[in-house]
Amino acid sequence: GEGEEEGEEEEEFKLLSAAWELLGSEEKRRQYDSLDYFNDALPTAFRPRADDPGRFFRVFGPVFARQAKFSVARPVPSVGDDETPLEEVQRFYAFWTRFRSWRDFSLLAEYDTAEAEDREERRWMQRQNKNEVERLKRSEMRRLMSAVELAQENDPRLHRAKEERAAERELQRRRKEEALAAEKRAKAEAAEQARAAEAAAAAAAAGRAAFEASPLSELVCEALEEGEVPVSTRGVVLTAPRTVEAKNVSLPPTLGEGEVLVRLEVASLSTRDRDLFNGEQAAAQVLGQTAVGTVVALAPDVGGLRLGDAVVVSQGEDAFGSRGSGAQAGLVVRDAASEVFEVPAESLGPLDYDDVLIAADYLAPGMALARMAANGVDAPVGQGEKKRGSRCFAVFGCTPLGLMAVGALRLLAGDAAVILAVDRSATRRELALRYEATQALAPDRAAEALRRLDSGRGFDGVVEASGTAEGLAASFALLAAGGTLASLSAHPTELVPLPMRACCEKSARLSFGTRRAAARRLFPTALKLLRAKRFPVREVVTHRYSIDEAQEAYEAAADEAGDASAVFLYPSGQAREGAARALYSSLD
Incomplete structure (x- = not known):
């Protein structure tokens, strides 16, 4: 009836009045908006995936976008994306760690103060409501800060920046260590140079004294x-x-x-x-x-x-x-x-002038001969075997040059190689065995050894060190097809006494050179090998004479029936025993 219609109109009027009162008050409107239907879910855990780097932004982007509506400060920065500069990312987290929210939880208060019976009860209700609202506000902020910290811990942009900073620190650390090491090396080198200069000065003083006592001074x-x-x-x-x-x-x-x-x-x-x-x-x-x-x-x-x-x-x-x-x-x-x-200064001291001459005139050329005969092989060829067996070499003439070639071949070709030394002198043949020749024979037995070796096939490389035309021809006879004949000797004939047809049929390689070039090229290496003392290099010097004994010296060197090897002559006086003679650096 008419009374019911009036009741409905009155109820609608009350609702409209309440809505007007709510919209007209900013405080009440915020209270309503704080509890209006709103997805306030916040992530409590996150597991990054290497195969899906964009997952972080899909999870946390909407979260912060929803919470942005409650920010007191404006504008509110967004999460951004993987390309956002680091400075903007840092500003984003600085903003959210100091986030101020206007969200109001007053409508969730437990007590309605309008129902209080007196003033004291109303005040008590107000205190209880205030405490509850503040508790809800603190709880919500803790929840939000946990989400901010979770985002910071898993943000791939911050991870990259952290790794880059760590790499930069490591680079700086390495550079500092290298600089310190370089400084230490420089100090050590300076100290070594000072010691060397001191030693050179002492040697110069001693050298001058020795020089002034000589006939030439x-x-x-x-x-x-x-x-x-x-x-x-x-x-x-x-x-x-x-x-x-x-x-x-x-x-x-x-x-x-x-x-x-x-x-x-x-x-x-x-x-x-x-x-x-x-x-x-x-x-x-x-x-x-x-x-x-x-x-x-x-x-x-x-x-x-x-x-x-x-x-x-x-x-x-x-x-x-x-x-x-x-x-x-x-x-x-x-x-x-x-x-x-x-002569490198560091070589003097453990070595004397005789050693230096042996290295220059015999050992360095002998090493060159070994390389030539081995056809340029720089690694031990004896470590791997060819189809017919180990590599085979012969050295014709156990002169000092030949003996050094025997030792160098052993080092170059390895322990498995066969090295035959040929010489008429039993004394020199015995010395060749100490240079690690496999066998040492007289020239008239070399052909027999050739027949026993692989049915007479011959030697892969032959060194001619006798310095005679007969030795050159005999060396060629020992050579296998495709082998190399090497010589640095000064032969007394202008023509090479080798049969041209046999050279072609054997496909022989002839590798000749000068001792002077070999000495200059391999002299430093020869000094190192001499200091290693593997071979009895000093024993090649069998005769030593002063300049006043020159006639005896040349007769010993020219005696083909004798056992002389190297003959040394001392132009400035007699040989001195022991370590290197002192040198001088000035004459003032």
Whole structure:
């Protein structure tokens, strides 16, 4: 009826009045919005997936977008994406860790103050409601901060930044360590250089004392004061066939371009010396080819050498008789760049001048011969076997050069290789076995050994070290098809005594060279091998003579029936025993 309609209208009016009152008050409107239907779910756990890097943004992006409506501060930053700069990411988390929310939980209060019976009860209800609202607010903020921390812990952009910072710190640490290590090395090198300079100064002082006591010192000191070289020096001169004499040898009055004056300490008598001694040569021929000594004067344009340097003088055969040679006390070397090379300072001390000469004149060329005969093999060929068995080599002539080739072949070819040494001297054959030759035979038994070796196939490489035409022909006869014949000897004949047809049928390789080039190239390596003391290298020197005993020295070297190996001559006096003689670095 009419009364019911009036009741409904009155109820609608009350609802409209309540809605108007709610919308008209900002405080009440926020209270309503705080509890209006709203998805306030926050993640409490998150497991990143390497195959889905975008999952983080799909999970946390909507969460922070929903919570942004309650922010007091504006504007509210968003999560962003994987490409968002690190600065914006850091600002995002700085904002949310200090987040201020206007969300109000007053409508969830337990007590309705309108129902209070008196003022005291209303005040009590208000206190209870306030405590409950604050508790709900704190609980909600803790929940939100937990979500912020969970996002920070799993944000891939922060992980990358952390890894980059760690990598940068590690790089800085390594750089610091390297700088400290470099500084330490530099200090150690400086200390070593200071010690070396101190030792050089001491050696210079001792060297000067030794030099001033020598026959050449007075002349050299006068020459340095006047800008000239001594007018003469003592040298070994071929005065007639098989006759030599220690005489004064003229020297140029001044040093020309590229020239150095060397005080020679020890010289070796070469195959060429022997041939000149035995042959029909003109009188006044000055002998000697390879020697070791000390620089006592040098032209201004000579680089790389200093006064007092220990050097090897290795002259070509064209130097004989033209401008002085190795068997004289003082020698002006006209082409220092090609005929003189320095002995490393660190090699002196454990080694003496004899050792240096052995390394330069025998060991370095012997190593070159071994490489040539092994056809350039740098690793032990004996470690792996060919179809027919181990590699086989022969060395014809157990001269000092040949003995060094035997030892170098053993190092190069390995323990499995067969190395035959051939020489007429039983003494030298015995020494070859100590150089680790597999077998050492006389020349007349070499053919027999060849027949026993793989049905006479021959040797893969043959070294000719006798320095004779007969030795060259015999070496070729031992060679296998496709093998290499190597020689550095100075043969007395202009023509190579080898059958051309046999060379072609064997497909033989002929590998020849000069001892001087081999000595310069392999000299540092030879010094290292000599210091290793694997082979009895000093025993190749069987005779030592002073310059006054030159006739005896050359007769020993030319005695083909004897057992002499290396014959050393001391142009500046007798040989001295023990360690290296002291060197000097200045004459003032």
